[in-house]
Amino acid sequence: MTFSEENYLKTIYHLTSVSDTDISTNAIAEKMETKASSVTDMLKKLSEKDLVNYVKYQGVSLTDKGKLAAKMIVRKHRLWECFLVEKLDFSWDEVHDIAEQLEHIKSEKLINKLDDFLGNPTEDPHGDPIPDANGRIIKVEKQLLSEFEKNQIGICVGVKDTSSDFLKYLDKQEIALGSQIEIIEKESFDSSFRIRVGSKEITISNKIASNLYIK
Amino acid sequence: MTFSEENYLKTIYHLTSVSDTDISTNAIAEKMETKASSVTDMLKKLSEKDLVNYVKYQGVSLTDKGKLAAKMIVRKHRLWECFLVEKLDFSWDEVHDIAEQLEHIKSEKLINKLDDFLGNPTEDPHGDPIPDANGRIIKVEKQLLSEFEKNQIGICVGVKDTSSDFLKYLDKQEIALGSQIEIIEKESFDSSFRIRVGSKEITISNKIASNLYIK
DNA sequence: TATAATTTTTAGCTTTGCCTAAATTTAATT
DNA sequence: AATTAAATTTAGGCAAAGCTAAAAATTATA
Incomplete structure (x- = not known):
C-alpha cells in the first residue's frame, strides 16, 4: 500500500465517521486539497483492490478490508501522537504533522511494541480513541x-x-x-x-x- | 528532498567512507540494487542541486552540502535504531529495515528531542558512531x-x-x-x-x- | 597502438499520482 | 418537462523514478 492510498483510505474513514453515508468525490478532494479528477483515479484503484465500494457518480464507502486498513493507519497516527507528547515532551498542537509522516511506517511489530511501551493508551492527546491491534475502538460518551x-x-x-x-x-x-x-x-x-x-x-x-x- | 534522493546520498556517503575516492556509477547501482542508467539520472539531479560533484564518466563525490545532508540521514537512522533497541526492546538484528523507513521522517525538532530522550548516545546498537546535530562524529579507534x-x-x-x-x-x-x-x-x-x-x-x-x- | 571488453550515458518507454480541459451524468430550477 | 447548474468522469499531459536497449566513452589487452 502506497502513502497516497493510505491517505485516501484515512480521509474516507474520517469523512464516514461524520456522516456515515456514501462519500462524494468532491468531499474527498476538498479534504485532501486535491482535484476531483485525481480522486476519481484513486477510487478506481482502491476499488480494484477491494478496499472501497465505488460506483461511478454515486460516491464511495469503505469495504470491511478498507475500514480495517484505515483503522490501522489511525491507530498508528494516534499512538505516535501519544509518543511525541508523553515521551518526547511535544505539546498537543505540534504533533499532527509529524504523526502524519510516522503513520506510514510499515511494521506491525513496531506499532505493537510502541503500544506496549506507551502502556496501551485508549486515547490520543486530543481525546480521540485509539483502535487496538484488531481495530476495536472504545467509544466514550461525550x-x-x-x-x-x-x-x-x-x-x-x-x-x-x-x-x-x-x-x-x-x-x-x-x-x-x-x-x-x-x-x-x-x-x-x-x-x-x-x-x-x-x-x-x-x-x-x-x-x-x-x-x-x-x- | 525525496526519499530516493536521500537514499542515494546515504549510499554515496557509505561508499566514500570505505574508499574515499570518487564513487563509480556501477558501485552505487550495485549497492542500491538498481540499474546504472537509473543512477546516472539521479546523479544529474543531485548535481543540479549541488549535493554531489559529478563529472560524466568520472564518478561522483559529495559536496559539503551533500555530506552534511547524508550525515543527517545517518544520524536519524542510528538514533532510531537506538530507540528501537533500548526503548522498544528490539534485538540488534531486527532494527535495520525499520530504521531505513524512519530515517526519512522530516522534523529536526523530532530528531533532536529523540536524541535527548535517548541520552545523546554516541553509538548505535552495532557500535557505529552517531553524528551530532552539526554532523560531527566521535571516531573510536578500533x-x-x-x-x-x-x-x-x-x-x-x-x-x-x-x-x-x-x-x-x-x-x-x-x-x-x-x-x-x-x-x-x-x-x-x-x-x-x-x-x-x-x-x-x-x-x-x-x-x-x-x-x-x-x- | 589498434581492438576488445567494460563502463557509462542516452534515448525511449512504463507506472504512479497528479494536473487541466472537455465531456458526461446527476441534481436543481424555472 | 426542459433547461441550467453542479458534480463527476474521461482524455490527454506532466514529473519522478525506475527500466531496457543502443550508443558513446573509457579501460584493458593483444
Whole structure:
C-alpha cells in the first residue's frame, strides 16, 4: 500500500465517521486539497483492490478490508501522537504533522511494541480513541460544549478541531483535557458562553464551544 | 528532498567512507540494487542541486552540502535504531529495515528531542558512531579482529557487517558489544581463529573475524 | 597502438499520482 | 418537462523514478 492510498483510505474513514453515508468525490478532494479528477483515479484503484465500494457518480464507502486498513493507519497516527507528547515532551498542537509522516511506517511489530511501551493508551492527546491491534475502538460518551445548558458542569475530554491555532487558543485560556467546565451563562444574541474553567471565568464564542467535547 | 534522493546520498556517503575516492556509477547501482542508467539520472539531479560533484564518466563525490545532508540521514537512522533497541526492546538484528523507513521522517525538532530522550548516545546498537546535530562524529579507534595476533585481548566494540544473519550468528555464539575476546590460536591453513569469549572457547572463520571490531 | 571488453550515458518507454480541459451524468430550477 | 447548474468522469499531459536497449566513452589487452 502506497502513502497516497493510505491517505485516501484515512480521509474516507474520517469523512464516514461524520456522516456515515456514501462519500462524494468532491468531499474527498476538498479534504485532501486535491482535484476531483485525481480522486476519481484513486477510487478506481482502491476499488480494484477491494478496499472501497465505488460506483461511478454515486460516491464511495469503505469495504470491511478498507475500514480495517484505515483503522490501522489511525491507530498508528494516534499512538505516535501519544509518543511525541508523553515521551518526547511535544505539546498537543505540534504533533499532527509529524504523526502524519510516522503513520506510514510499515511494521506491525513496531506499532505493537510502541503500544506496549506507551502502556496501551485508549486515547490520543486530543481525546480521540485509539483502535487496538484488531481495530476495536472504545467509544466514550461525550457531547459538544455548545449543546450544554446553563449551570451544567462537565469535564473536557476531547477537541473536535485539532488545528494548531485552536489548540494554542485553548492553552492560552488554560483549557486542557481534564479541565472542569461550568456553564455560567448562554448569551442568546450571539450564542456565546460564559464559563468557569477551574477558578477562572471567561467568555468563549459559539465556535469554540462547538469544538470542545465534554463529559 | 525525496526519499530516493536521500537514499542515494546515504549510499554515496557509505561508499566514500570505505574508499574515499570518487564513487563509480556501477558501485552505487550495485549497492542500491538498481540499474546504472537509473543512477546516472539521479546523479544529474543531485548535481543540479549541488549535493554531489559529478563529472560524466568520472564518478561522483559529495559536496559539503551533500555530506552534511547524508550525515543527517545517518544520524536519524542510528538514533532510531537506538530507540528501537533500548526503548522498544528490539534485538540488534531486527532494527535495520525499520530504521531505513524512519530515517526519512522530516522534523529536526523530532530528531533532536529523540536524541535527548535517548541520552545523546554516541553509538548505535552495532557500535557505529552517531553524528551530532552539526554532523560531527566521535571516531573510536578500533581494529578488525582478523588483524589481531595470538594472545592479544580486546573488547568487541562494533560489527562491520550488520546483516541479520551475521548478528544472529553472534547472538548464538554469545558475542555481543562489550564482550571480552582473547585470541588463543590463529590457524594458518584457513586463517580461522580459536578465541575465548567470556569463559567459552570457540572457533570462528576468518570471515567472521573480518567483521568484528575490537578495541 | 589498434581492438576488445567494460563502463557509462542516452534515448525511449512504463507506472504512479497528479494536473487541466472537455465531456458526461446527476441534481436543481424555472 | 426542459433547461441550467453542479458534480463527476474521461482524455490527454506532466514529473519522478525506475527500466531496457543502443550508443558513446573509457579501460584493458593483444
